[in-house]
Amino acid sequence: MAKKKQEAVFTPIGLNKNNNGKVDKSVELPPATKKKHKELGLSDDDVIAMFDQMYLQRRFEERAMQMYQKGKFGGFLHLYIGQEAISTGTVFALNDDDDIITAYRDHGWGLVRGISAKEGMAELFGKATGCSKGKGGSMHFAKTENHFWGGYGIVGGHIPIGGGFAFANKYLGNGQISTCFFGDGAVDQGALHETLNMSQLWKLPCVYVVENNGYSMGTASNRHTVGEIHERAKGYGMKSALFNGMDALTVYENMKAIADDVRENSIPYFVEIRTYRYRGHSMSDPQKYRTKEELEQYQKTDPVERMKQYLLDEKIAKQKEIDAIQERIEEDVLEAVKFADESPFPEPDALYEDMFAGTPFIHDKK
Amino acid sequence: MAVLQFREALKEAIDEEMDRDENVFVMGEEVAEYNGAYKVTEGLLDKYGFKRVIDTPISELGFAGIGVGAAMKGLRPIVEFMTFNFAVLAADQIINHASKVRYMLGGQASVPIVFRGPNASAGQLGATHSVAYDSMYAHFPGLSVIYPSEPDDAKGLLKSAIRNDDTVIFMESEQMYGLKGEVSEEKDYIIPIGKAKVKREGEDVTIVATGKMYHIAKQAAEQLAKDGVDAEIIDPRTIKPFDLETVIKSIKKTHRCVIVDEAHPFGGLASEVGFLIQREAFDYLDAPVQRVCLPDVCAPFSKPLFDLWLPDAKNVIEAVNAVMYR
Ligand SMILES: Cc1ncc(C[n+]2csc(CCOP(=O)(O)OP(=O)(O)O)c2C)c(N)n1
Ligand SMILES: [Mg+2]
Numbered sequence: 001m002a003k004k005k006q007e008a009v010f011t012p013i014g015l016n017k018n019n020n021g022k023v024d025k026s027v028e029l030p031p032a033t034k035k036k037h038k039e040l041g042l043s044d045d046d047v048i049a050m051f052d053q054m055y056l057q058r059r060f061e062e063r064a065m066q067m068y069q070k071g072k073f074g075g076f077l078h079l080y081i082g083q084e085a086i087s088t089g090t091v092f093a094l095n096d097d098d099d100i101i102t103a104y105r106d107h108g109w110g111l112v113r114g115i116s117a118k119e120g121m122a123e124l125f126g127k128a129t130g131c132s133k134g135k136g137g138s139m140h141f142a143k144t145e146n147h148f149w150g151g152y153g154i155v156g157g158h159i160p161i162g163g164g165f166a167f168a169n170k171y172l173g174n175g176q177i178s179t180c181f182f183g184d185g186a187v188d189q190g191a192l193h194e195t196l197n198m199s200q201l202w203k204l205p206c207v208y209v210v211e212n213n214g215y216s217m218g219t220a221s222n223r224h225t226v227g228e229i230h231e232r233a234k235g236y237g238m239k240s241a242l243f244n245g246m247d248a249l250t251v252y253e254n255m256k257a258i259a260d261d262v263r264e265n266s267i268p269y270f271v272e273i274r275t276y277r278y279r280g281h282s283m284s285d286p287q288k289y290r291t292k293e294e295l296e297q298y299q300k301t302d303p304v305e306r307m308k309q310y311l312l313d314e315k316i317a318k319q320k321e322i323d324a325i326q327e328r329i330e331e332d333v334l335e336a337v338k339f340a341d342e343s344p345f346p347e348p349d350a351l352y353e354d355m356f357a358g359t360p361f362i363h364d365k366k
Numbered sequence: 367m368a369v370l371q372f373r374e375a376l377k378e379a380i381d382e383e384m385d386r387d388e389n390v391f392v393m394g395e396e397v398a399e400y401n402g403a404y405k406v407t408e409g410l411l412d413k414y415g416f417k418r419v420i421d422t423p424i425s426e427l428g429f430a431g432i433g434v435g436a437a438m439k440g441l442r443p444i445v446e447f448m449t450f451n452f453a454v455l456a457a458d459q460i461i462n463h464a465s466k467v468r469y470m471l472g473g474q475a476s477v478p479i480v481f482r483g484p485n486a487s488a489g490q491l492g493a494t495h496s497v498a499y500d501s502m503y504a505h506f507p508g509l510s511v512i513y514p515s516e517p518d519d520a521k522g523l524l525k526s527a528i529r530n531d532d533t534v535i536f537m538e539s540e541q542m543y544g545l546k547g548e549v550s551e552e553k554d555y556i557i558p559i560g561k562a563k564v565k566r567e568g569e570d571v572t573i574v575a576t577g578k579m580y581h582i583a584k585q586a587a588e589q590l591a592k593d594g595v596d597a598e599i600i601d602p603r604t605i606k607p608f609d610l611e612t613v614i615k616s617i618k619k620t621h622r623c624v625i626v627d628e629a630h631p632f633g634g635l636a637s638e639v640g641f642l643i644q645r646e647a648f649d650y651l652d653a654p655v656q657r658v659c660l661p662d663v664c665a666p667f668s669k670p671l672f673d674l675w676l677p678d679a680k681n682v683i684e685a686v687n688a689v690m691y692r
Contacts, residue, residue, distance in 0.1 A: 011421045015399050075490035075667060126490070126668030137492050137667030153494045154452065155424045188423035189455070216424060218400035224423040289400065345670045355663050363662040364631045 014223045014289065023293045026214030026221055027274045029301065032247035036314065040253050042092070044316045050092060050248050051307045051317075052325055054084040057108040058304050059333045060117055064107070064124055064138075067337060068283055073125045075137045076153075080108035082246075082278035085303035086181075086211055087112045089251025093259055094179065099147045099165040101158050102181040105211075106151025109181070110141035113148035117336035127343035134346050135354060147176075156182065156189030159208065163195045163268075166206035170266060177262045178206045185216025187225050187232070199268035200236045207258055207269045211245065213277040218289040230272035238270050245275035246301040249310075276301075367548040373406045375517035375549050376482075376538065379524035380407070380444060382554075384414055387442060390528060393420040393429055394446030394483070403448050404484065404543050430456035430481065434464045437479040442528060447483035450499045450537060456481075464533040465508030480527045480534045485513060486578060486628045487665055488540035490672050496665030498629040500577070501638070503535045504606040510559055511605040513537040515580035517547040519603050522557030530559065539578045562609035564616065568598035571686050572616040574639060575626035576602050579658075579677060583626050586682035595686060605635060613639070614647050621652040622689040626682055627659040634659060656685040 033040075037047045061079045068077050080087070087108040094100070102109045110120055115131045123130030124138055132140050132150075142150030149165065152158035162180025169176040186192065187210055199206055216224050233240030241258060244250045251273065258269050276298035280287050311317040317325075352362055370378065384390045391414075392407055398421040401408040411419040422429040426447065433443040447453040453460065464477045487496035504511045512527060512534060514520045520538070527534040549555075565580070566587055575583035580601045587597040598616050602609055617623050623643055627636035636657035643655050658681045666672055686692075 007415065007417050009416045010393075011398070011416070013416060073490075074669065075492065126671075128668075132667075134668035134671070135493075135666050137490060139492055140667070153492060154455070156455075157494075185424045188425045188428075190425070190427050217403075218396055219421060219423075223399075223421065346666075346668050348670070348674055350668075351661065351666060351671050351674055352663055365661065 012223050014220055023291065023297055025294060025297065026290070027212055027276060029246060029274050030242060030244045032244045033250040033253050035249070035253060037249060040249060040256070042252065046092065047307070047311065048317055048325070050088050051311055051322075052329070053088050053112050054248065054304045054307055055326060056117065056329050056332070057084045057087065057111050059329055060111060060120060060336070061107055063333050063337055064121065065283070067124070072341065076104065077124070077138050077283045078105045078281065079279040080105050082298065082303070083211060083213060083275045084108050085248040085251050085307075086245045086273055086275060089248040090179065090255045093252050093255035095176070097147055097176050098259070099149060099162075099169070099176060099178040100181070101149040101162045101165065101178070102151055103155065103158065103183060103186065104139035104151050104153045105183070106139065106141045109151070110143060110148060113143055114146040115141055115143050115148070117332050118339040121336040121340035122343050125340040125343070126345065127340055128346040128350070129339070129343040133350065133354070156186040156191045158182070159186065159189070159191050160195045162208065163199050163204055163206055166199065166204035166268070167202070169205055170203070175263065177259060179209060180206060181209045181211055183216060184210055184212040184214070184221045184229060185219070185224060186210070187229055196232070196236045196238060196268070196270060200238045203266050204268050205262045205266045207262055207271060209271045209273060211275055212272050213275045215277060215281070215289070217281045218285070220289065230270065233270035236270070238268055240269065241271045243273060245273035246303045246306065248303060248307055368551050369546055370517050370549045371543065372517045372520055372538070372545045372547070373404060373543040375521040376406050376524055377408065377410070378549070379521045379528070381410065381413070383525055383528040384410070384418060389440060390442040390444065391418040391420065392444045392446065393422050393433065395422055395424060395448050397421060397446050402446070404540060406543070407446070426452050426455040427459060430459040431463065433479050434459050434467070434477055437477045438467065438475050442478055444480045444482060444528060447481065449495060449540070450483055450485045451495050451497055453481065453483065453499070460503070460509070460533070460535070461506050465506050468532065469508060476531050477533050478531045480524070480536050482524070482536035483538060484540045485537035486539060487676060490667050490669060491665070492667045493664035498660070500535075500537055500605045501627075501629050501634040504635070505633070509533050509535055510607065511535045511537070512559065512603065513577040513605055514603050515542070515577050515601050517545065518549045519557060519563070519601070521549050522555050523559065523603060525554075526556050526559050534559070537577065541578060557603070560604045560607035560609055562600050562602040562604075562612040564598060564612065565601045566597065566599040568596040568620065570596045570620055571598070571622040571624060571689060572613065572620045573597050573599045573624050573626060573682065573686070574602060574613055575599060576605065577628060579626040579628050582677055582679055583682055585679040586686065589679060590683060590686060595690065597686065608639065610642055610646065613643065617643060617647045618650050621650055623651070623655045624682065624685040624689055625655065625657045626677060627657060628677065629659055630662050631657070631659045632662065653689040653691065656688050658682050658685050
């Protein structure tokens with residue numbers, strides 16, 4: 001007898017799942033490193049500086065969100081809150097002249113690579129004093145003199161460019177490596193796969209890093225991509241890694257080892273770092289695709305709180321010293337808001353500037 | 367007449383066509399469980415199920431092409447791009463494949479697919495999220511390009527697009543989704559592709575504007591009216607095929623024309639239509655045709671620069687003044 005035909009389903013269903021009360025988790029976090037900072041070659045001052053940096057990223061964005069809600073600026077605002085251990089652990093593991101490129105969730109990356117809170121906030125406000133002169137806004141923080149090549153808004157679009165930096169570094173023989181960060185959603189773009197193939201074929205010194213935060217906008221990872229993300233490397237015979245992104249020391253340990261290997265042997269890596277996005281995708285996201293319970297599970301692993309606790313537990317800093325750091329950062333960020341607010345907007349002529357290096361070839365300028 | 371938001375008019379069109387033909391289906395990023403990034407597809411998953419309302423990964427090239435293949439096999443895909451700025455990644459499938467398959471196979475196959483989503487800028491979203499692509503697609507033979515400005519046009523034209531046996535590019539705007547307007551309640555309300563509409567009758571000057579720019583033109587016309595200038599506004603609604611006849615007829619009456627186009631100046635709608643007007647109605651013109659479009663620079667983020675960049679009613683009034691030697 002013919003079986004009753006099942007209705008075809010394409011994308012895995014995410015709604016109305018019944019997990020018998022178990023909290024649905026969009027990413028499983030691998031365990032954090034057990035090593036102490038000294039074993040990783042980090043001094044007490046280094047870990048204090050890491051905390052300082054993570055706290056700056058956190059407060060900068062919390063204030064930015066407030067200013068956005070007050071109507072101080074418009075456009076998109078994608079917050080990195082929850083993912084700060086990745087930017088921080090990575091930058092401490094890299095040389096200062098190694099290249100970094102990322103997607104639009106870029107504030108943390110900019111700050112850790114030397115964009116001041118003032119330059120960053122002014123960029124959000126669209127002011128002439130912003131790191132990209134107010135031309136880019138939230139999605140396009142950049143500081144190329146510090147080898148931070150910016151944030152990009154077309155999902156996956158910057159992946160080949162990260163490969164291009166590695167190509168140039170190999171071509172120039174300058175000993176620099178390139179690192180390219182993107183979300184789990186970007187894994188689904190063809191550009192990634194073309195770039196991975198060429199990178200392995202040409203032995204480009206580049207680390208391709210997926211910051212898997214569980215969601216691509218409102219779509220959980222398992223609803224948009226198949227298998228284990230880091231295992232894609234196998235198809236290219238490429239080295240890979242998977243680790244916890246909620247602990248800056250774990251990120252540091254792994255990225256250091258990877259960067260050393262990439263630099264010494266001129267090879268690419270494909271890395272999946274598991275993390276979690278605490279806020280909505282952008283400012284207009286009702287977040288109906290996840291439960292409060294899920295969010296709370298990950299908030300227990302808050303990378304900033306974790307680092308603070310580490311400083312206390314290891315007696316690296318007293319509560320008083322931590323308070324002092326936090327107060328200083330709070331002031332810096334408030335000063336940045338004031339600076340951004342009081343800075344001038346770009347002059348009207350700026351509309352036509354930065355289009356070309358030399359003669360501006362502007363067609364039919366009335 | 368029912369008053370609907372632009373997004374509701376689009377949804378009605380999709381809903382009616384899905385109801386009529388079970389080969390019509392929708393796919394795109396966040397169209398199903400999230401109910402659409404801009405809520406155009408809200409409720410369709412509940413009504414039609416997971417088979418016919420499909421969330422895709424961020425793989426524009428891939429899902430556009432899967433749509434083309436499905437269309438060649440007789441299905442009627444409606445492929446939503448979160449914006450046409452991201453459809454650039456799918457350009458190979460749209461331009462090299464969808465538009466050319468029928469011709470290069472000597473008429474043996476067709477590609478009845480609708481690619482739809484918001485076009486052009488939507489506030490301060492920066493250089494990569496603000497481009498108007500209508501003229502670019504209109505450049506290629508084999509594609510029809512629709513860019514309506516009001517809910518009624520949107521509904522009637524989207525239904526036509528879904529029924530069309532070839533590829534249609536259907537453009538919307540994030541900033542128009544909430545716009546309300548009267549929509550015909552006629553059963554099976556169809557507006558033929560390629561028919562312009564005179565949306566304001568006037569004697570002194572013809573303004574051609576579609577999509578978001580129609581509303582800029584309308585604002586300008588209202589202000590001009592206070593100054594005693596009576597503008598006629600023609601909304602082509604379809605970029606390609608372009609209804610030149612309606613425009614020429616109007617120019618024969620007003621003898622002056624301004625084209626408002628949300629694209630950069632080089633090779634856009636304004637330049638093509640401007641050329642056709644001088645060829646077909648040269649003797650009727652009392653002034654050179656003027657255009658209002660974007661400057662030849664990327665979209666800046668900063669608010670004052672963005673406002674300077676985007677055409678506004680003031681720019682339209684200046685252009686009207688120029689053709690009227692005021
Ligand atoms: C080519 C392209 N398609 C769609 C979008 C719209 N979009 C912006 S971000 C995003 C989700 C990306 O998720 P993920 O890569 O996981 O990064 P995350 O936001 O989690 O940092 C989408 C669909 C885009 N910007 N570019
Ligand atoms: Mg993600």
